[in-house]
Amino acid sequence: MNLFNKKKTKLEATNEFNQVVVGNSLTKDAWRRLKKNKMAVISVVIVSIYILLAILAPILPIYPYDEIILDHQHLKPSLSKTSGELLTEKKMADLYTQAWRQGRLKVTPEEDDMLWAWIDSSNANKVWDYMFIVGSEQIADGTYTFTSAEKRTIDNLEKKLKTDLQITVKKVWHTNQETGKKDNVAKLPVEQVVEIYAEMVGTSVEIVSEQYEREIEQQLVKVIMAQNPDLTPEEYLLLYDKELESMSEKEHDKLVKENVLAKISSRAKEIASKDLKVAATDESAVFPLDKEIIIQGSLSADVEATKMHDRRYYLGTDYQGRDMLSRIIYGGQVSIAIGFIGTITSVFIGIILGALAGYLGGKVDYFIMRIVDIMYGLPYMLLVIIAMAIFGRNILNLFFALAIISWLTVSRMVRGQIMSLKNQEFIEAARSMGAPTWRIIFRHLVPNSLSVIIVFSTLRIPSFIMTESFLSFLGLGVQAPYASWGSLVGDAVGGMTLYPWKLFFPAAAMTIFLFAMNFLGDGLRDAFDPQSKNQL
Amino acid sequence: MTKYIIRRLLGIIPTLLVIITISFFIVRVAPGGPFDGERALPEVVKRNIEAKYHMDDPLLIQYGRYMFDVLRGDLGPSFRYKDHDVNFYIFQSLPNSMILGVIAISLSIIFGITSGMLAAVKQNTWVDYLSMALAVVGISVPLFVIGPVLQYVFAMRLGWLPTSGWFTAGDGWKTIILPAVTLAFADFATIARLTRSSMLETLRSDYIRTAKAKGMKPSAIIFKHSMKGAMLPIVSYLGPAFAGIITGSVVVEQVFRIPGLGKFFVQSSFNRDYTLIVGVVIVYSVILVIMNFIVDIVYSLLDPRITYK
Numbered sequence: 001m002n003l004f005n006k007k008k009t010k011l012e013a014t015n016e017f018n019q020v021v022v023g024n025s026l027t028k029d030a031w032r033r034l035k036k037n038k039m040a041v042i043s044v045v046i047v048s049i050y051i052l053l054a055i056l057a058p059i060l061p062i063y064p065y066d067e068i069i070l071d072h073q074h075l076k077p078s079l080s081k082t083s084g085e086l087l088t089e090k091k092m093a094d095l096y097t098q099a100w101r102q103g104r105l106k107v108t109p110e111e112d113d114m115l116w117a118w119i120d121s122s123n124a125n126k127v128w129d130y131m132f133i134v135g136s137e138q139i140a141d142g143t144y145t146f147t148s149a150e151k152r153t154i155d156n157l158e159k160k161l162k163t164d165l166q167i168t169v170k171k172v173w174h175t176n177q178e179t180g181k182k183d184n185v186a187k188l189p190v191e192q193v194v195e196i197y198a199e200m201v202g203t204s205v206e207i208v209s210e211q212y213e214r215e216i217e218q219q220l221v222k223v224i225m226a227q228n229p230d231l232t233p234e235e236y237l238l239l240y241d242k243e244l245e246s247m248s249e250k251e252h253d254k255l256v257k258e259n260v261l262a263k264i265s266s267r268a269k270e271i272a273s274k275d276l277k278v279a280a281t282d283e284s285a286v287f288p289l290d291k292e293i294i295i296q297g298s299l300s301a302d303v304e305a306t307k308m309h310d311r312r313y314y315l316g317t318d319y320q321g322r323d324m325l326s327r328i329i330y331g332g333q334v335s336i337a338i339g340f341i342g343t344i345t346s347v348f349i350g351i352i353l354g355a356l357a358g359y360l361g362g363k364v365d366y367f368i369m370r371i372v373d374i375m376y377g378l379p380y381m382l383l384v385i386i387a388m389a390i391f392g393r394n395i396l397n398l399f400f401a402l403a404i405i406s407w408l409t410v411s412r413m414v415r416g417q418i419m420s421l422k423n424q425e426f427i428e429a430a431r432s433m434g435a436p437t438w439r440i441i442f443r444h445l446v447p448n449s450l451s452v453i454i455v456f457s458t459l460r461i462p463s464f465i466m467t468e469s470f471l472s473f474l475g476l477g478v479q480a481p482y483a484s485w486g487s488l489v490g491d492a493v494g495g496m497t498l499y500p501w502k503l504f505f506p507a508a509a510m511t512i513f514l515f516a517m518n519f520l521g522d523g524l525r526d527a528f529d530p531q532s533k534n535q536l
Numbered sequence: 537m538t539k540y541i542i543r544r545l546l547g548i549i550p551t552l553l554v555i556i557t558i559s560f561f562i563v564r565v566a567p568g569g570p571f572d573g574e575r576a577l578p579e580v581v582k583r584n585i586e587a588k589y590h591m592d593d594p595l596l597i598q599y600g601r602y603m604f605d606v607l608r609g610d611l612g613p614s615f616r617y618k619d620h621d622v623n624f625y626i627f628q629s630l631p632n633s634m635i636l637g638v639i640a641i642s643l644s645i646i647f648g649i650t651s652g653m654l655a656a657v658k659q660n661t662w663v664d665y666l667s668m669a670l671a672v673v674g675i676s677v678p679l680f681v682i683g684p685v686l687q688y689v690f691a692m693r694l695g696w697l698p699t700s701g702w703f704t705a706g707d708g709w710k711t712i713i714l715p716a717v718t719l720a721f722a723d724f725a726t727i728a729r730l731t732r733s734s735m736l737e738t739l740r741s742d743y744i745r746t747a748k749a750k751g752m753k754p755s756a757i758i759f760k761h762s763m764k765g766a767m768l769p770i771v772s773y774l775g776p777a778f779a780g781i782i783t784g785s786v787v788v789e790q791v792f793r794i795p796g797l798g799k800f801f802v803q804s805s806f807n808r809d810y811t812l813i814v815g816v817v818i819v820y821s822v823i824l825v826i827m828n829f830i831v832d833i834v835y836s837l838l839d840p841r842i843t844y845k
Contacts, residue, residue: 378558379782379783390563470783473680476805489680496688507684514677
């Protein structure tokens, strides 16, 4: 007879009046209690929105987080104005302020005093804003007129705003001369792409292939150098050879194709920008537009052109003209991902070691718990800082550094849970039926302490995110062009007076998420363990 | 008790040894060294420099020599700063960090216990809600956000306090307020929550009910009877609190430009100034270990149920 054969007959519990009693599982009970907790429900909604935003970031209609537009440095957040309008405003305010300081633009003596007081307390923003209003008024009623040099500056700016285009090449087409069929070049085999390119530049395939091999080498060495700084040139070459060896034919082909396609695209961009600049100047075209342009002979491309200065930055831009909104969303993606994956990893390690220590006891327990004790005694944040500074600052190292230290508390907690459970009858029953140790641990003991583990993990996520951001803040975590909430706040601290939005938006995004996670964790704990209410 | 203290004191030694060993090897295992600047040094020059700092010896001999020096209280020469040795830099910056840390921890204990007790005694009133809301802020908002925000509001907008600096002319002690409050916030929050929950638990216990039944004054019940019992979890939290203050001060010193040990620590990690890194870690660990030791002793004095052999 097989004891582990599951029987399908459903057992019904009855009370003394022979009524069927429907059991209520712990999870169901906890869910009911959680739903009553208003803060927890709101938190669930907030956390879900954040996670959705983080997951959907690549398909959201936002600008790329690493797109650098130097013209758009430090633009104010604005819901209604385009970047072009903001740029004009900025320039005008600057011109008026200069004119005032040179004494060409007159204001009342009281206003003079006020402006100087602002300058003394380094409130440059206020001065600009004020001067913009005063200057515009004086221009309107004719008390101040621009000099010819200023007029020229303004004209230049206007022309620039009108004609600066941003062109993206969406697809490159190749028309087959014999069949007349149009092929997407990105989908053609490598050899053909190379041929097409060679034809476009008017050289032989050999020269082209020599060129791209060299470029790929440079590219790869660059990547290797970024990953492992501080090596000798010979070591780099060695690593490069290894990298090439480990690359399959297919990967290599893909690299070649990307390289050649990028060149074709950049040619298409050049041609398109020349064509469209004329159209933008005489306003014969309406932007944004989609257009098919002919590169050369049978080669054509679909391009999309938008006016560069029609962009809108709802949360402003940073010091390289990158959109803060998308940086905050992508930064959130990194922070949330590290929070969740890190917690899962550390809980996983903690469960295994804690369960082994708790169930097996004796020497295993002693050994594991001594390790935990010693690691607890270490000033581990300091060690993490050293490790990050020395072993290279990238997301993977950061992740490992955090996972190594964060399993300690989980393992202690799981050990305690298991020690209290392991002498109960159902474990004895399982053992007497001959269940192996791993089965008792992972099928009976761990699932029974899962509720405590879940609650703990939820409270663990915010602290994980905090630690990650702490390191990123110090410049030891995520490196540019990637962002995380911590690095965004860290970047903002320097220019806080002039560009407060750079500090407040990421800080607010992060704070709201951490709030929600903390409330959710508290709510879950109260739901799973009502007696612990109000405990820390 | 004396025996216990001696045993605990002896137990500190292996912990410190482990910390020194780990940090010594962590910095040396990594690729690159303190002398790899932007420009590659000629081979001979590099070898000479390494010989000067005994870095051409086998790692174990370096380790032994370093350990011997540390036992004598000499943390070695700095690899980057040529003017002074590590001891000098540490003793120059440690007092600043100590002042900041002591003020921060005192602030968090005083305000944490007060607001936690108020919240417990006046449970479910606005006092309770306010102090718990503050505590939630302290727990959820990282201090590198609190710091700059306080700086922005109180220093830049309102102009009440200086933005940064350390006992600079004209501002004096005012420079210390913002960094200390920032640093104290997280521990204040935890202590307030701990105090509140342990106070609530104590207030419900039997001996308090007896005291009430005897007709004691409420103030006497709170201060004489409940407080001692409620303090235990807070004392045991102080160990982790010190660790938090130390890591926190690294950020706070960065934000408020305080010439303390934490700022040195981050800088030297970037510079791979091996001796300075390990030196700072040793100083921090000694402080931490001693603090934990004191906390344990205080705990045993407060709780008569714990006996030590």
